[in-house]
Amino acid sequence: MSATTTMGLGIATVRPCCRLLAAQLFPKCPRHHRVPFLRCPHHRMPFQKYPHHRRIWIRAAVAPATDPASARRLSTSADPLSGAGDKAFERIYVQGLGAVKPLVFERPEVVPEVPAAPAPEEVKEVAMEELKRREETESEKEAWRLLKRSVVSYCGSPVGTVAADDPAAGSQLNYDQVFIRDFVPSALAFLLKGETEIVRNFLLHTLQLQSWEKTVDCYSPGQGLMPASFKVRTVPLDGNNEAFEEVLDPDFGESAIGRVAPVDSGLWWIILLRAYGKITGDYALQERVDVQTGIKLILNLCLSDGFDMFPTLLVTDGSCMIDRRMGIHGHPLEIQALFYSALRCSREMITANDGSQNLIRAINNRLSALSFHIREYYWVDMKKINEIYRYKTEEYSQDATNKFNIYPDQIPSWLVDWIPEKGGYLIGNLQPAHMDFRFFSLGNLWAIVSSLTTPRQAEEVLNLIEEKWDDLMGNMPLKICYPALEYDEWRIITGSDPKNTPWSYHNGGSWPTLLWQFTLACIKMGRPELARKAIAVAEKRLLNDKWPEYYDTRTGRFIGKQSRLYQTWTIAGFLTSKMLLENPELASILTCEEDLELLEGCACSLSKSGRTKCSRRAAKSQILV
Numbered sequence: 001m002s003a004t005t006t007m008g009l010g011i012a013t014v015r016p017c018c019r020l021l022a023a024q025l026f027p028k029c030p031r032h033h034r035v036p037f038l039r040c041p042h043h044r045m046p047f048q049k050y051p052h053h054r055r056i057w058i059r060a061a062v063a064p065a066t067d068p069a070s071a072r073r074l075s076t077s078a079d080p081l082s083g084a085g086d087k088a089f090e091r092i093y094v095q096g097l098g099a100v101k102p103l104v105f106e107r108p109e110v111v112p113e114v115p116a117a118p119a120p121e122e123v124k125e126v127a128m129e130e131l132k133r134r135e136e137t138e139s140e141k142e143a144w145r146l147l148k149r150s151v152v153s154y155c156g157s158p159v160g161t162v163a164a165d166d167p168a169a170g171s172q173l174n175y176d177q178v179f180i181r182d183f184v185p186s187a188l189a190f191l192l193k194g195e196t197e198i199v200r201n202f203l204l205h206t207l208q209l210q211s212w213e214k215t216v217d218c219y220s221p222g223q224g225l226m227p228a229s230f231k232v233r234t235v236p237l238d239g240n241n242e243a244f245e246e247v248l249d250p251d252f253g254e255s256a257i258g259r260v261a262p263v264d265s266g267l268w269w270i271i272l273l274r275a276y277g278k279i280t281g282d283y284a285l286q287e288r289v290d291v292q293t294g295i296k297l298i299l300n301l302c303l304s305d306g307f308d309m310f311p312t313l314l315v316t317d318g319s320c321m322i323d324r325r326m327g328i329h330g331h332p333l334e335i336q337a338l339f340y341s342a343l344r345c346s347r348e349m350i351t352a353n354d355g356s357q358n359l360i361r362a363i364n365n366r367l368s369a370l371s372f373h374i375r376e377y378y379w380v381d382m383k384k385i386n387e388i389y390r391y392k393t394e395e396y397s398q399d400a401t402n403k404f405n406i407y408p409d410q411i412p413s414w415l416v417d418w419i420p421e422k423g424g425y426l427i428g429n430l431q432p433a434h435m436d437f438r439f440f441s442l443g444n445l446w447a448i449v450s451s452l453t454t455p456r457q458a459e460e461v462l463n464l465i466e467e468k469w470d471d472l473m474g475n476m477p478l479k480i481c482y483p484a485l486e487y488d489e490w491r492i493i494t495g496s497d498p499k500n501t502p503w504s505y506h507n508g509g510s511w512p513t514l515l516w517q518f519t520l521a522c523i524k525m526g527r528p529e530l531a532r533k534a535i536a537v538a539e540k541r542l543l544n545d546k547w548p549e550y551y552d553t554r555t556g557r558f559i560g561k562q563s564r565l566y567q568t569w570t571i572a573g574f575l576t577s578k579m580l581l582e583n584p585e586l587a588s589i590l591t592c593e594e595d596l597e598l599l600e601g602c603a604c605s606l607s608k609s610g611r612t613k614c615s616r617r618a619a620k621s622q623i624l625v
């Protein structure tokens with residue numbers, strides 16, 4: 001059997017991967033309700049976490065399978081599989097990343113039984129029970145009251161939370177709407193508390209909005225686009241003013257200030273869908289045909305061919321949390337991190353069949369290329385900046401060191417003093433002859449959470465945050481970006497935006513909602529004490545300050561000039577951070593672990609040009625850094 005045949009068979013027959021695969025190949029683990037003890041190779045976590053599940057493990061060998069006999073021999077060599085044999089072997093999903101040897105079953109590794117390792121399901125249940133029992137602080141009690149007050153109902157059922165609910169505010173603008181990105185921390189707070197209905201409703205209703213007829217001045221964006229926000233409106237039924245009905249009214253950017261495209265909405269929707277499945281165990285939702293179609297529509301939009309030279313997603317300014325002109329058009333880090341995360345989540349959720357085979361292959365290819373590109377070209381630390389400082393320019397060749405023709409004079413003067421000896425980060429954007437050296441928090445944090453960074457890079461980002469605590473956390477965590485654009489830069493890049501003046505709002509303002517992403521990253525990297533410190537700073541002020549949307553000034557001392565009060569994602573972000581810290585094991589509903597096979601895919605492709613050797617070790621040494 002050739003490697004190619006195996007891959008073809010595998011892809012066609014195995015998805016949805018882990019649960020089904022495990023169920024087919026192994027008897028149920030007597031200790032557990034579900035079958036969490038075997039995962040596809042890309043889901044490594046359980047092995048590390050629950051050692052009594054390590055009796056059988058699978059790995060994809062790294063070299064091309066040129067010897068069919070050895071492949072067969074290897075495939076039947078694992079005793080625990082007798083009975084499953086070649087048939088089971090064929091059912092295994094092999095990622096379509098270049099020529100990869102068929103999956104190999106190793107002889108069982110004899111690991112002594114570890115007596116009391118609980119199953120993920122049990123851990124989750126216990127954790128959630130504990131969360132319900134724990135004594136809440138005054139701030140938390142008030143936060144819960146406000147979060148519940150912000151809930152929006154549609155036809156009698158909860159479907160989301162408004163962006164802000166400030167009874168004293170004059171014009172609400174669109175803050176009375178349910179924003180997709182803003183709802184994510186609300187959803188998590190509810191999920192962690194065991195209140196799942198609102199999240200399920202939200203996922204299904206926003207799914208319906210996805211295929212809405214939408215036009216902006218006679219032009220229709222792609223069908224997979226998810227709205228930035230929606231509102232529940234009451235309208236007369238059949239023109240009759242006596243009876244009314246409720247309708248959902250989405251905004252795809254056609255009414256939004258600046259007409260910005262909400263590229264992040266669909267990505268957040270996918271990430272939330274996976275988290276919902278993981279915490280509730282209701283995987284049936286993601287397996288529904290309409291939900292599967294929804295995922296595919298989003299991915300089709302993101303993966304469609306264009307003029308791009310880079311694997312990163314090309315977007316306009318203001319297409320994410322920073323939804324105003326801030327010079328982040330092109331390939332902003334936040335979108336790339338969410339894109340990577342959504343691809344990882346989708347790969348777990350898409351049902352494998354003949355119809356999805358090409359999509360899965362495209363996802364894998366993009367994941368490989370994207371992680372390589374970001375790890376290699378977005379990363380800066382002292383060493384890298386010194387390299388850029390000495391770059392030669394105008395290099396015309398395949399082997400150019402300075403591939404993007406970056407002129408060393410672009411290194412901003414603030415960075416020369418600011419970059420610490422210890423630590424590093426991913427820059428905000430990369431284009432031909434342009435590196436945006438600003439530090440963007442959400443992009444960096446989500447790159448850690450989704451394993452877009454290498455484990456070492458993830459540690460270094462947290463080291464940098466620790467080193468630069470006063471700049472990034474100051475009196476209110478967390479700076480949306482650092483530093484602010486000032487003077488001419490502010491005038492030219494923001495278009496003299498009076499809301500985005502230096503150290504305000506998106507231009508270096510401090511956003512307490514970012515605490516939940518920071519907490520997740522800290523938990524993932526085993527540094528919860530950093531998150532605890534940040535939360536303590538926030539908790540001192542948020543309740544008294546009435547839960548502002550953002551804070552101003554270099555160190556976040558003042559409540560933002562035009563900041564909303566009772567901003568829901570400030571409230572929910574605080575609650576989610578607290579609950580995650582109390583029960584760090586629940587963070588896994590949002591995180592992804594390092595996937596070496598993706599790196600292998602990239603190392604293999606590079607090796608075709610003779611630059612690198614095709615092996616996991618090569619991948620590790622070259623891309624893992």
Ligand code: GLC
Binds near residue numbers: 182
């Ligand atoms: C602002 C923020 C945006 C958020 C919205 C609602 O426009 O920039 O990220 O979604 O408010 O809170």
